[in-house]
Amino acid sequence: MENMLAQSRLNNSVKLLLVSIALFSIPCFSQSAYQGIDDDHTTATKHGLYEIREEARKFVAQENTKNHTNWETLDPNLKIVVPKCVVPLKTKWVPEDRGLSNKSVWVLCAQTLNKNYKKWDVYVPVAAPRVKGK
Structure with missing residues (x-):
């Protein structure tokens, strides 16, 4: 049971990390991003x-x-x-x-x-x- 709980927390952490990366990288690929x-x-x-x-x-x-x-x-x-x-x-x-x-x-x-x-x-x-x- 503890192993399943730890695995669930790890999956949630990975999902949160991926969502965060996606949200913060949007301006980098946007045409309206600072060009210089x-x-x-x-x-x-x-x-x-x-x-x-x-x-x-x-x-x-x-x-x-x-x-x-x-x-x-x-x-x-x-x-x-x-x-x-x-x-x-x-x-x-x-x-x-x-x-x-x-x-x-x-x-x-x-x-x-x-x-x-x-x-x-x-x-x-x-x-x-x-x-x-x-």
Whole structure:
């Protein structure tokens, strides 16, 4: 009798585990699941990495035209979360004294909605384009 009770509990535990796995894996296979930076847009409370990257891309395009260079904008760190900026973003090259190992664009916000986090800056890395065959 004890053996049957233990087997029944084990079966119930396995069923619960399988149902839990199924429920938690649904978002992973859903089309609406987070796909990366292209899905990270500005909301009512946070500034999206997509818009931050786009500001960096505009800056790099202007710099490339002005200086006859071919820098390519990469993505900011996906772990960054910043409050929504309420003024236009500013961009400039990150000064070398900041100690970054790669050339980067500095995207700056001078005023946010958040009273405790009044301003922010995000570094967006850039890279020289790769030459084919190398």
